Amino acid sequence: xxxxxxxxxxxxxxxxxxxxxxxxxxxxxxxxxxxxxxxxxxxxxxxxxxxxxxxxxxxxxxxxxxxxxxxxxxxxxxxxxxxxxxxxxxxxxxxxxxxxxxxxxxxxxxxxxxxxxxxxxxxxxxxxxxxxxxxxxxxxxxxxxxxxxxxxxxxxxxxxxxxxxxxxxxxxxxxxxxxxxxxxxxxxxxxxxxxxxxxxxxxxxxxxxxxxxxxxxxxxxxxxxxxxxxxxxxxxxxxxxxxxxxxxxxxxxxxxxxxxxxxxxxxxxxxxxxxxxxxxxxxxx
Numbered sequence: 001x002x003x004x005x006x007x008x009x010x011x012x013x014x015x016x017x018x019x020x021x022x023x024x025x026x027x028x029x030x031x032x033x034x035x036x037x038x039x040x041x042x043x044x045x046x047x048x049x050x051x052x053x054x055x056x057x058x059x060x061x062x063x064x065x066x067x068x069x070x071x072x073x074x075x076x077x078x079x080x081x082x083x084x085x086x087x088x089x090x091x092x093x094x095x096x097x098x099x100x101x102x103x104x105x106x107x108x109x110x111x112x113x114x115x116x117x118x119x120x121x122x123x124x125x126x127x128x129x130x131x132x133x134x135x136x137x138x139x140x141x142x143x144x145x146x147x148x149x150x151x152x153x154x155x156x157x158x159x160x161x162x163x164x165x166x167x168x169x170x171x172x173x174x175x176x177x178x179x180x181x182x183x184x185x186x187x188x189x190x191x192x193x194x195x196x197x198x199x200x201x202x203x204x205x206x207x208x209x210x211x212x213x214x215x216x217x218x219x220x221x222x223x224x225x226x227x228x229x230x231x232x233x234x235x236x237x238x239x240x241x242x243x244x245x246x247x248x249x250x251x252x253x254x255x256x257x258x259x260x261x262x263x264x265x266x267x268x269x270x271x272x273x274x275x276x277x278x279x280x281x282x283x284x285x
Contacts, residue, residue, distance in 0.1 A: 025281065036084070106139060201278075233257070252275075
């Protein structure tokens with residue numbers, strides 16, 4: 001599991017009354033075609049897209065503590081030249097089990113575990129299983145400034161444990177810096193119901209390919225190998241809220257780096273320039 005992509009973040013102390021609600025989000029993000037390199041030489045053309053869905057059920061208890069259950073699914077589609085040895089499609093599915101604990105009026109703690117699998121969905125077994133988790137604390141310095149610290153871990157990541165820090169700063173009535181992982185954005189709100197934003201995007205995950213992936217390509221070294229997939233860039237866009245609980249978001253940007261590398265093998269591909277665009281829907285009910 002990518003230690004950046006799936007961080008849940010820690011919310012400030014809740015003001016909501018006891019009760020339950022549900023969150024849903026769906027997103028499609030595409031990175032255009034570019035010529036990628038392998039071993040310093042041109043390997044061919046590659047484009048990619050992510051289609052992701054997330055659902056969360058959350059219940060707030062009498063003392064403003066909360067428990068949550070949900071899932072996250074992401075499908076990575078790869079379109080590449082025949083010489084590029086990558087799967088056409090990869091899948092990541094996680095369950096998410098969380099606990100939020102209010103510790104006084106200014107501090108909130110959050111713990112989450114996320115078991116699941118990440119693979120090409122061929123010969124699926126226990127070897128495809130991954131476990132991730134997060135523990136963090138948010139501190140409300142004042143109503144306009146919130147700090148976040150925590151640690152994230154994953155059984156499949158290159159770095160098993162990673163420290164995390166973030167901030168949410170309401171600079172003025174119209175400007176907001178929201179740097180709470182996994183989202184870092186500078187937002188501008190000229191007038192409701194439309195906001196604008198700019199910030200980086202990134203995807204990161206590790207997938208296990210099938211035990212026959214290499215045999216089909218006469219490269220036994222790739223049988224059951226783990227594929228690191230990551231990309232990052234910058235984007236800007238808009239958020240439209242037709243209702244307080246519904247938002248539609250669109251963005252355009254540029255991918256400055258992407259890398260697909262089979263662990264412990266010389267087979268890896270890198271690209272450095274491609275256009276990107278995204279569209280997402282978020283709802284709370």
